[in-house]
Amino acid sequence: MSAQCGKNVRLSRIIKKSTGKSVSVAFDHGLDDGPMLGNIHPRETMEKIIEGGADGVLISPGCARICNDLLCDDNAPSVILRLDWTNTFRAPDELNYEEGRNILISDVESALALGADAVLTFMFIGYEHSEVEAREIAKNAEICRAAARLGIPHIMEPMARGNAKRTAGREMDPKLIALHTRMAAEIGADAIKTDYTGDAVSYAKVIDGCPVPILIAGGPKTSSVKESLDMVKGAIDAGASGILLGRNVVQAKDPAEMIRALRAIVHGGEEVDYVLKHFDI
Numbered sequence: 001m002s003a004q005c006g007k008n009v010r011l012s013r014i015i016k017k018s019t020g021k022s023v024s025v026a027f028d029h030g031l032d033d034g035p036m037l038g039n040i041h042p043r044e045t046m047e048k049i050i051e052g053g054a055d056g057v058l059i060s061p062g063c064a065r066i067c068n069d070l071l072c073d074d075n076a077p078s079v080i081l082r083l084d085w086t087n088t089f090r091a092p093d094e095l096n097y098e099e100g101r102n103i104l105i106s107d108v109e110s111a112l113a114l115g116a117d118a119v120l121t122f123m124f125i126g127y128e129h130s131e132v133e134a135r136e137i138a139k140n141a142e143i144c145r146a147a148a149r150l151g152i153p154h155i156m157e158p159m160a161r162g163n164a165k166r167t168a169g170r171e172m173d174p175k176l177i178a179l180h181t182r183m184a185a186e187i188g189a190d191a192i193k194t195d196y197t198g199d200a201v202s203y204a205k206v207i208d209g210c211p212v213p214i215l216i217a218g219g220p221k222t223s224s225v226k227e228s229l230d231m232v233k234g235a236i237d238a239g240a241s242g243i244l245l246g247r248n249v250v251q252a253k254d255p256a257e258m259i260r261a262l263r264a265i266v267h268g269g270e271e272v273d274y275v276l277k278h279f280d281i
């Protein structure tokens with residue numbers, strides 16, 4: 001029971017009790033994709049994330065060290081530590097891999113030592129060779145058991161990727177998202193970060209079939225700010241427990257102001273038009 005107490009306390013720092021929602025930022029791109037707009041100088045971006053008032057921030061073990069003093073600030077977000085690395089997002093366009101590869105780079109004990117309030121791992125489904133998918137499940141089950149022993153929430157990030165005919169190009173397919181989010185919940189996820197389907201009606205069905213909180217992932221920066229706000233509003237209207245957005249925050253004109261705008265929608269229940277009018281985003 002005491003380990004569950006630890007999970008509850010830590011998860012409440014990320015998904016706030018007052019609204020049942022979270023505005024968290026994914027800032028782990030350097031680990032898989034290297035330097036890019038928004039992460040060239042990690043400490044500068046982290047200062048913006050803190051200024052905006054994010055509830056949680058997803059970072060790599062290295063970034064937890066680089067930003068250690070910033071993460072001790074009064075208003076610093078909770079740390080969600082990424083425990084795995086992947087080349088899935090670079091393949092196949094950059095390196096011509098047939099399929100992505102994924103591997104653990106840290107563990108739950110190390111995450112606690114770095115100050116994490118939660119750990120997070122990918123759970124890819126849909127690779128051509130089913131043993132890769134099986135390894136993904138085994139990886140998540142292993143981390144899940146360690147997290148349960150040590151009282152730290154395990155957020156799983158299930159995603160339909162790979163070249164297999166049954167998943168290729170179907171990342172936002174409501175049936176696949178319903179499948180992998182439910183699988184993650186049944187393995188033991190405390191919360192889930194995953195793709196949005198693109199509309200509130202189909203997402204409400206995903207959420208209805210998933211017994212643990214879902215935070216949406218953002219994906220590439222949208223062509224307009226309104227598009228990303230519409231995505232967030234749709235997910236919240238569908239019953240999502242919040243957001244764990246990356247590029248649409250860290251590549252925004254002003255990431256701090258973007259976080260404040262997102263908080264108005266997610267925690268404040270504001271409409272997109274109101275936010276566009278009242279925030280300089």
Ligand SMILES: O=C[C@H](O)COP(=O)(O)O
Pocket residue numbers: 026027028029058157217218219220244245246247248
């Ligand atoms: O899942 C990977 C990263 O957390 C990316 O986040 P993003 O797609 O919202 O930029």
